[in-house]
Amino acid sequence: MFTYAAGVWGEATKFYCVRKALKAFQRQFAIRAIRAFRTVSAAAAIALAQFVPLHLAVDEAREIQMVKNTGTLQDIPSDITLRKKVPVNQQLHPAERVSIDFSEASTQEEIAQLTKEYPIKMYTDGSKLDGGEVGCAAVIYLPDSKTTKLKRKLGRTSSVFVAELTAIETGLHWIVNSKWRHNIAVASDSMSALKALQDRSNPDPTVASIHSALRDLKQNHIEVSFTWVKAHCGIEGNETADLAAKQAAVQRTATALNEFPISYAKYAIRKRTLAKWQDEYAAETANSEIRKWFNNIEEIGEFKKRVGTSFEYTQIITGHGFHKSYLHRFKILDNPVCPCDDSSIQDITHLTRHCPVFGKIRHEHEMTCRNLKIDPYNLLALTTKEQPIETFTILVNEIIRRLKKLNNT
CATH class of the missing domain: 3.30.420.10 (Ribonuclease H-like superfamily/Ribonuclease H)
Structure with missing residues (x-):
């Protein structure tokens, strides 16, 4: 619906207020798609849901319409024209x-x-x-x-x-x-x-x-x-x-x-859209937690293709979940300290890599990765083998399942 007639009004996305409104609207669907807490930022939710940001989708639709109208495509010589249908x-x-x-x-x-x-x-x-x-x-x-x-x-x-x-x-x-x-x-x-x-x-x-x-x-x-x-x-x-x-x-x-077919134009324009999206992903400060796991948009897509989406993984990747550092940040708990030693901050890094409560499961996962020479906390590398992603999934699920009881909340 939003890209309808984008050839006419699509230039409006150059205004910040328009981009902000589109992003706010899309955020609602992205949060539901990835099963995330409602405090997750729009940029992070859209990236993890693998939804092309609406303002970029509108720009893409506008560019495709311009190609159809003019018969030319940016970045290729003007004497190479659009392959048009026979009337x-x-x-x-x-x-x-x-x-x-x-x-x-x-x-x-x-x-x-x-x-x-x-x-x-x-x-x-x-x-x-x-x-x-x-x-x-x-x-x-x-x-x-x-x-x-x-x-x-x-x-x-x-x-x-x-x-x-x-x-x-x-x-x-x-x-x-x-x-x-x-x-x-x-x-x-x-x-x-x-x-x-x-x-x-x-x-x-x-x-x-x-x-x-x-x-x-x-x-x-x-x-x-x-x-x-x-x-x-x-x-x-x-x-x-x-x-x-x-x-x-x-x-x-x-x-x-x-001549170039319209399919070539769509491919070239989509490639530019993904490059713009990657630039926004890298520059957005709200994506800092996700960037700890994925360097770029393409890696998120590969991970979702191989593993899918779950409530547990969303908490681990976004940093918005039942752990105390998050609950303390939103003033739900009075301190962010993990009860395992009453001194460590209970964040995602502590839970996945250091907390002794989950030591046995973590050790099994790390030994599996060591035998296969895989970084135990590189999500994309884990998905290349069946066993390491299974052991890490067990660790993630166990952390989320036991967090409320561990924190006595």
Whole structure:
């Protein structure tokens, strides 16, 4: 609800009063989500709940809308523009659109059986390398026993999905403009690309171009079949296309497609949002207790993914719980001293690392961590092994369970 029409009003988040109001509202939901005491700060609760702060979410929605309006994205050259949908009035008339279906093959024998009645066999593939280079290729086996390889290098902002579609588009348009008038069997290892082609009204520009090619081939009485093939399972044509696509990605030629999909813009903007959130997390003094356990937002997300949320862990991580230093801070008890020795301040550090009342359980946990060479109080490191996080969870649960009785409150 809050990001609705953010393209119009989103700039209001530059005002402190707006950010404060959004944060106060979001705090209520975050505290319930992490099962925390209501005294936990908004910044800490939102970070532990892994809710993107509302003012940053609004900024993100506004930036995405600006990209849609202008067709350009910050930090990339202005000549690389947004990949826009094809308007309805520029798509094929419904009567001219070709409905397609596809078979599936996992072995060389299966694909050979499915394509034996098709003189022209075409294998397509798209690839995005670790360095960001993108390429696609169509390998066409012709009736005269010759093989044609069509390679295209795409811009770094292109996705693998776009590369897979471009490979099919390149191959089909080559055949439309060639002398060959034989039925064609197209094999691709991209299920998403084939399903996109099944949508007769898909507004993607490459899908629309493929539909036009299929219309032209149909008018020339050429039948086209599609088959999904399992990748990297020894199918010769698919392996050849995969290698050609990788070669296309690194070739020293001009890119054939200088566009970015909206998914790329959303990814880039979300990355900036998370960086801003991390800066706020590091600067916020109210996060001092959480930062003792987690250096950054990403670590909190990893911990929650592996362990989840509990009332006991929330008290340990936020420092807001039943221990005496907290109760004394809010004038519920007259002193913060632990009854274990009547001198130590009973805070989270004392309870988890020093209090003799929990010495036996703590010793078992520390011995387990020592055997595995893991820091016993590094939460993220503990989650890498099943046993240490189990022993620490037992310690945490036992501390919270016995605190009220220990303090006689």
